[in-house]
Amino acid sequence: MSNNHSMKAGVLALVMVFAFLVSWELYWRSQGYSINYDDGKVLWADKRARVYEPSDKTTVFIGSSRIKFDLDIPTWERLTGDEAVQLAMEGNSPLPILEDLAADEKFKGKLVIDVTEGLFFAARSNRDKEPGENIQYYKERTPSQKASFQVSRLLESRLVMLDQDYLSLNGLLDRCGIPPRAGVFQMPYFPPEFSHNTFDRQSIIQPRFLTDTNLQKQVTGNWLMFAEMAKKQPPPTKDDIMHVFNTVRDQVAKIRSRGGQVIFVRTPSSGPFWEMESKVMPREKLWDPLLAITQTPGIHFKDHPETSNYSCPEWSHLAHKDAIDYTRHLVNHIEQKGWQFRNKPASLSFINH
Amino acid sequence: MLFNSYTFIVFFAVLLALHRMPFSWQTKKLNLLLASYLFYAVWNPPFILLLWISTLVDFFVGKKLYYEENKRKRKVLLLVSLVANLGMLGYFKYGSFLLENFTALCAAVGIDYQAPAASIILPVGISFYTFQTLSYTLDMYKKRSLPEHSVLDFSLFVTFFPQLVAGPIVRPNELLPQFKVPRVATRQQMLNGLFLLSLGLFMKVVMADSMLSSSADTVFGATQALLPGDAWLGVLAFSGQIFFDFAGYSTCAIGIASCLGFSLPDNFRYPYAAVGFSDFWRRWHITLSTWLRDYLYVPLGGNRKGAGRTYINLMLTMLLGGLWHGASWTFVAWGGLHGLYLCVERLLRRKTPTPPAAVTEEVVETYPEPTPVVTQTASFAPAFMRTKTVNLFFGALLTFFLINVTWVFFRAQDFGTAWRLLGSMFGLNEGGAAVLTNLAMIKVALVTLLLFTSHWLLRNTSVLAVASKLKWWMVGAAWAVLIILLILSQDSSSSFIYFQF
Numbered sequence: 001m002s003n004n005h006s007m008k009a010g011v012l013a014l015v016m017v018f019a020f021l022v023s024w025e026l027y028w029r030s031q032g033y034s035i036n037y038d039d040g041k042v043l044w045a046d047k048r049a050r051v052y053e054p055s056d057k058t059t060v061f062i063g064s065s066r067i068k069f070d071l072d073i074p075t076w077e078r079l080t081g082d083e084a085v086q087l088a089m090e091g092n093s094p095l096p097i098l099e100d101l102a103a104d105e106k107f108k109g110k111l112v113i114d115v116t117e118g119l120f121f122a123a124r125s126n127r128d129k130e131p132g133e134n135i136q137y138y139k140e141r142t143p144s145q146k147a148s149f150q151v152s153r154l155l156e157s158r159l160v161m162l163d164q165d166y167l168s169l170n171g172l173l174d175r176c177g178i179p180p181r182a183g184v185f186q187m188p189y190f191p192p193e194f195s196h197n198t199f200d201r202q203s204i205i206q207p208r209f210l211t212d213t214n215l216q217k218q219v220t221g222n223w224l225m226f227a228e229m230a231k232k233q234p235p236p237t238k239d240d241i242m243h244v245f246n247t248v249r250d251q252v253a254k255i256r257s258r259g260g261q262v263i264f265v266r267t268p269s270s271g272p273f274w275e276m277e278s279k280v281m282p283r284e285k286l287w288d289p290l291l292a293i294t295q296t297p298g299i300h301f302k303d304h305p306e307t308s309n310y311s312c313p314e315w316s317h318l319a320h321k322d323a324i325d326y327t328r329h330l331v332n333h334i335e336q337k338g339w340q341f342r343n344k345p346a347s348l349s350f351i352n353h
Numbered sequence: 354m355l356f357n358s359y360t361f362i363v364f365f366a367v368l369l370a371l372h373r374m375p376f377s378w379q380t381k382k383l384n385l386l387l388a389s390y391l392f393y394a395v396w397n398p399p400f401i402l403l404l405w406i407s408t409l410v411d412f413f414v415g416k417k418l419y420y421e422e423n424k425r426k427r428k429v430l431l432l433v434s435l436v437a438n439l440g441m442l443g444y445f446k447y448g449s450f451l452l453e454n455f456t457a458l459c460a461a462v463g464i465d466y467q468a469p470a471a472s473i474i475l476p477v478g479i480s481f482y483t484f485q486t487l488s489y490t491l492d493m494y495k496k497r498s499l500p501e502h503s504v505l506d507f508s509l510f511v512t513f514f515p516q517l518v519a520g521p522i523v524r525p526n527e528l529l530p531q532f533k534v535p536r537v538a539t540r541q542q543m544l545n546g547l548f549l550l551s552l553g554l555f556m557k558v559v560m561a562d563s564m565l566s567s568s569a570d571t572v573f574g575a576t577q578a579l580l581p582g583d584a585w586l587g588v589l590a591f592s593g594q595i596f597f598d599f600a601g602y603s604t605c606a607i608g609i610a611s612c613l614g615f616s617l618p619d620n621f622r623y624p625y626a627a628v629g630f631s632d633f634w635r636r637w638h639i640t641l642s643t644w645l646r647d648y649l650y651v652p653l654g655g656n657r658k659g660a661g662r663t664y665i666n667l668m669l670t671m672l673l674g675g676l677w678h679g680a681s682w683t684f685v686a687w688g689g690l691h692g693l694y695l696c697v698e699r700l701l702r703r704k705t706p707t708p709p710a711a712v713t714e715e716v717v718e719t720y721p722e723p724t725p726v727v728t729q730t731a732s733f734a735p736a737f738m739r740t741k742t743v744n745l746f747f748g749a750l751l752t753f754f755l756i757n758v759t760w761v762f763f764r765a766q767d768f769g770t771a772w773r774l775l776g777s778m779f780g781l782n783e784g785g786a787a788v789l790t791n792l793a794m795i796k797v798a799l800v801t802l803l804l805f806t807s808h809w810l811l812r813n814t815s816v817l818a819v820a821s822k823l824k825w826w827m828v829g830a831a832w833a834v835l836i837i838l839l840i841l842s843q844d845s846s847s848s849f850i851y852f853q854f
Binding site for chain 2: 003004005006007008009010011012013014016017020021038142143144145147148151152155162164167168169170172173174176178179180181182183184186
């Protein structure tokens with residue numbers, strides 16, 4: 001390329017890129033999109049590194065998607081004075097992460113384990129891949145990756161168009177309506193209004209989702225599809241379940257032996273989902289023995305009138321206002337089980353109780 | 354540090370600013386050296402020690418080798434360098450592999466030997482910089498060029514960050530002279546460099562990672578037999594992924610060097626338009642294939658010791674070339690298959706008349722490497738493939754088909770997977786499963802079509818040459834599209850595949 005030719009081409013490219021980016025950002029904002037952090041292994045690893053914050057100032061949460069929606073982190077932090085480190089992973093069992101924390105001699109803090117029976121007791125090999133990748137990434141992070149994350153965080157906090165789930169090239173292609181191929185599993189599409197991720201890894205159902213029954217039906221349809229798929233899998237045998245009980249008991253014992261505290265939580269579900277769960281995975285067979293065998297306290301949402309009647313918009317996760325309410329009650333229930341939050345603001349002790 | 358990371362953007366902007374400030378050339382070179390060490394150290398800081406060992410050993414041994422006349426002492430000095438360089442490479446890259454094979458061998462002869470568990474981390478780019486420093490020592494041994502007297506220049510030759518971890522593998526006489534005179538990019542070099550950097554990142558982030566990688570992962574990760582269409586599309590996806598990933602890195606490296614005022618050799622010249630396999634190796638990973646030619650194939654005797662030895666030398670070179678890529682027998686099989694292709698092609702060529710335009714092997718073996726003009730006419734392909742455009746096209750298609758077969762061994766994690774996939778590709782497995790979605794199939798098919806067509810159309814030219822012939826606004830618009838798609842892809846966390854080699 002000649003000097004002048006290249007210069008003009010370069011300037012044109014710059015102008016076009018700048019014009020596109022401004023228009024692109026403004027367009028998506030006008031469509032109601034807001035900041036949505038990429039909830040991948042990079043953000044997870046950043047949180048995983050925070051479990052060592054002083055153990056008397058931090059509570060770590062592991063589990064599946066429900067605790068990500070149902071725990072309102074600002075409310076938790078305001079009421080307890082503790083930092084909430086959210087390590088739960090959507091669609092995954094918390095067991096690989098529990099094993100990772102139990103094996104980590106430096107972790108001696110408070111741990112809340114969210115139990116979604118269908119995932120918690122599922123066959124391990126299917127459920128270990130994604131958590132395993134996150135753990136590996138955390139352990140092998142290079143200084144360069146840590147530095148890149150800081151720049152990325154800065155950009156993601158300001159630009160809506162950096163929504164990797166929905167506005168990246170692949171996110172956009174996924175939405176272009178190409179029909180699924182018969183016989184090939186394709187991850188069902190969740191509308192962008194269903195959830196947004198905060199930097200703390202909290203998932204929040206968007207206001208439009210609460211009023212749009214079509215969107216809700218789209219998501220409940222996805223749950224039904226997953227339920228149909230689960231029916232085709234052989235149910236866990238008694239031995240499988242006992243193996244989970246024993247594994248969890250051993251991991252919890254390791255954390256306790258170092259001075260850590262552990263509690264199980266069964267977060268709310270409602271409608272057909274709860275009916276199916278209570279029929280297929282009754283608490284007498286799973287939840288109650290889990291607490292008994294591991295000798296660990298637990299909080300089941302059905303045990304407390306104030307948390308037993310939430311209506312989840314898509315049967316499985318709480319709306320944001322309910323998440324705030326649930327978190328408030330959760331703090332109370334956990335304290336009633338003997339946990340103490342040393343950094344709890346004195347002025348809130350009275351209100352909370 | 355990855356080129357496709359935010360850290361690199363900051364790093365490069367600061368370095369570029371420093372490089373254009375009115376410092377002395379010595380200071381600028383020192384900046385480049387420190388930046389190169391930083392670039393490497395942010396992966397795994399302790400491995401910087403290996404670079405220093407390699408640098409110091411080859412600097413001092415190389416100089417002594419050049420001036421030493423005593424043959425025995427020269428051999429000892431050469432041995433010191435080989436042991437230091439290949440010893441580190443052997444330990445870090447092949448240690449576990451050798452131990453596994455030794456254990457298997459012991460078991461085969463009835464010895465119950467349990468190897469201690471080894472967990473060796475592979476230093477990024479060790480195969481690349483080892484070959485680069487070795488070329489200096491071997492050149493000193495052969496007295497092909499003069500020894501380097503500046504530790505700073507030599508350290509920079511070993512460590513120059515644009516090509517440190519994944520090539521191009523640069524020869525001493527290509528890079529060391531460039532450190533002797535002050536270099537700051539002209540406006541043209543800067544613009545060309547930025548264009549190539551954008552293009553390289555587009556190839557890596559958009560094409561390799563966003564469009565192709567998941568389909569390749571799905572197909573090569575399948576544990577059951579597949580439908581032929583799925584198997585082929587998975588292999589084509591990897592074929593495109595490995596090209597876009599590796600050529601993308603080289604394009605970035607050349608672009609970055611250009612922005613700093615340096616020039617690096619081409620590493621890829623539209624390899625999927627190759628007609629025949631010797632043509633393929635003059636287009637694919639050129640700096641490795643010429644390294645293997647000059648430091649392995651020719652010293653083994655090349656084609657000078659009769660037909661039989663020529664075939665043996667070809668096979669040995671390609672088998673070791675395969676092993677260079679990774680410590681696994683599947684890589685050796687990949688190299689072996691390429692060796693076999695080259696032997697068959699050579700045999701065919703000897704049995705068919707050679708048109709006058711074809712370049713002879715003696716020319717191909719000439720050092721330094723052939724010029725692009727020679728490359729476009731040179732081919733070991735049989736004569737019938739080289740006469741008409743339509744024949745050339747079908748020759749390129751046939752070559753592409755056979756190259757895809759080799760990629761199965763390159764990508765498969767074990768032979769079981771490779772055989773199963775080959776069986777699926779050729780319809781030998783019953784009851785194959787469908788694993789790719791419609792969207793994935795469309796993406797792979799379109800990208801493969803685009804890839805093959807662009808290679809065919811550009812096979813005798815270069816991107817910069819084409820760009821210079823287009824209207825400025827067309828280049829500007831194309832450049833903008835590259836950058837916009839790059840930003841939209843948003844994936845800045847994937848390593849380049851060749852880092853693991």
